[in-house]
Amino acid sequence: MALASRVVALGYRVLASLVIFIGIARVSGLFTGSPIWTAFLYFTVLSNVLCLVWMVWSAIATIRDARMAGWQGTSTPSARGAAAVMMAITVTMLIYLVVLVPSSFQQPGAYEPFTLTDNLVHIITPLLVIADWVLFVPKGRLDRFDPLRWTLIPYSYLVLAYGYSGLGGRFAAGTRYPYPFMDVDVHGVGGVAMWIVVLTVALVGVGYGYYALDRRLGGRVRAGVGADAAADGG
Template identity: 65%
Template sequence: MALPYRALAFAYRAVASLVILIGIARVTGLWSADPSWSSFLFFTVQSNVLCLVWMVWSAIVTVRDMQTKGWYGYSTPSARGEGFVMMAITVTMLIYLIVLVPYLFEQPGASEPFSLTDNLVHIICPVLVIVDWLLFIPKGSFRKIDPVLWAIIPYIYLIFAFTYGALGGDFGGGARVPYPFMDVEANGVGGVIAWIVGLTIALIAVGYVYYVIDHGLARLDQRRIAAKRSAAA
């Protein structure tokens, strides 16, 4: 249940890479005389950079495969790797929509919620990666443990953010934490733990939705192939 056309996959990934790069440049102010370097401390920007690297790498692999294997077929550095990247940016989208927008949270370098800049890094980039997975990645490679493993990515960020803030790091405007739900002074230790546990459960649940879709589409593809073989026989 994926499109086996490498030229189309390359074109999509090239355009997606450009769009993601524009989002990163806008939210960080890279095109301005005074970039907001503190933006790179946020999971939003880090996950977008991860998506940019992955999409560019995928485009390179696609070109290589076109040269060595032909124009027909699938190309990806890793189907399971795409799952990790997709989940990382899904975390960005879901936390933005569920947690940050209600707070009217503004990240340094970004403008108000649902502005073009915010949409590029919080919504458009995630959609581009999810669509790439749906259209161009062979299904059936995700393992049952993967949604749990995917949760490691935001936890690594949590460790970084809490450590950086505890050592006196500034996330902008004197803030010692990057996101409101991580603020112990405002929410209390129990409140922060409750937020993290709740978000972990929600994100793992979303991961298993991806797992079910992955294997469901794989089974449909197998049935389609079996039907073609039966008809040919």
């Protein structure tokens, strides 16, 4: 089940790409004379970059398919790839809302959540990518093990972040860890491991929620095709 209009999909994807780019540019200071390159060490920014690349690629695929088959129909580089990207940015949104924002109210400091920049990279980009999947990506293509495979993206980041820190690298303000729940010095190895296990279980649960929605919407499409075929045969 997807909106079969490449005109609408292309317009949406071009606009979404622009909004996502603005968010990345604001959080990394690309619009200033002194970009904050360390911003690209964070999962938030990397997942936004992934979304930008995917959205641009999706727009290109839409143009390609329109030239070959017309402006009616759906286009995506990969239905399963689209879902994986959606889950990666969902991780960003949920960890921000459930973990980082509550901790910001408990810890001293000048950080204020829900600024325009924060909203762009943590909330608006995720919603744009989720809406693209709901509206324009064909359904019923996901494998039942895909939600487990999607964990490879945040786990790869954990390896990258801890490896970078272990080699002496530092994140913003000279911190050893990019996010408070990853701070081994504060929580200990066991505490961090517990955080990761709990978050993994929660996010896999969300992933299977996406999978269930994909199967349900995909089933509606198959049912509709079957009904049309029966009507044509009658």
